[in-house]
């Protein structure tokens with residue numbers, strides 16, 4: 001069996017066990033394949049094995065894989081830092097959800113473009129729960145305000161929140177990030193903002209998906225544990241304006 005298919009089976013089992021020990025229904029946690037740097041050929045192996053959601057970090061990569069993935073059913077999410085001049089590309093290549101909306105300016109430009117093209121977009125608000133300067137996301141204390149502002153845009157539909165937890169071997173510190181996101185979700189849901197769904201919590205990756213599921217994740221984003229180590233360090237994707 002292909003290593004990617006074996007790895008997916010392992011991840012699915014981890015997700016199931018984590019859901020069960022948290023007293024949750026395993027079907028309530030979805031898997032997003034984090035496919036940055038992964039070839040279209042390898043993504044295809046995963047999709048053909050029954051996976052459906054992929055997440056990319058760069059518009060350029062979405063574009064370069066677009067033709068090769070066209071004939072395999074899947075849904076594309078954007079999970080990277082988004083510059084406003086790349087919005088057009090995301091729309092052109094059929095991204096259905098942008099998980100990394102973290103500032104008003106970005107949402108404003110997205111709304112203008114969506115209106116022009118008479119399209120709609122699902123988004124998550126990305127929150128910087130670890131307070132690391134190197135990571136994108138709105139500061140937790142500003143997340144509610146940003147959600148309110150973005151909810152005013154007619155063509156943008158907020159579906160939940162996303163975060164990258166702290167990279168740490170200390171379980172407690174990692175969990176603090178996920179608890180914070182859950183807490184914000186509940187606070188925002190209680191506001192009953194028109195047009196805002198707070199059903200999704202995108203959190204948990206290769207290293208920490210068990211904690212995230214235990215804290216309420218509805219979508220884990222897994223790359224390394226399925227496709228293997230990446231050539232570039234994550235800082236290449238997270239810290240720099242590229």
Ligand SMILES: *Cc1c(COP(=O)(O)O)cnc(C)c1O
Nearest residue numbers: 034079205206221222223224225
């Ligand atoms: C790369 C990436 C992931 C997956 O990380 P792994 O540690 O490889 O599982 C999840 N979320 C985002 C935003 C990413 O860029």
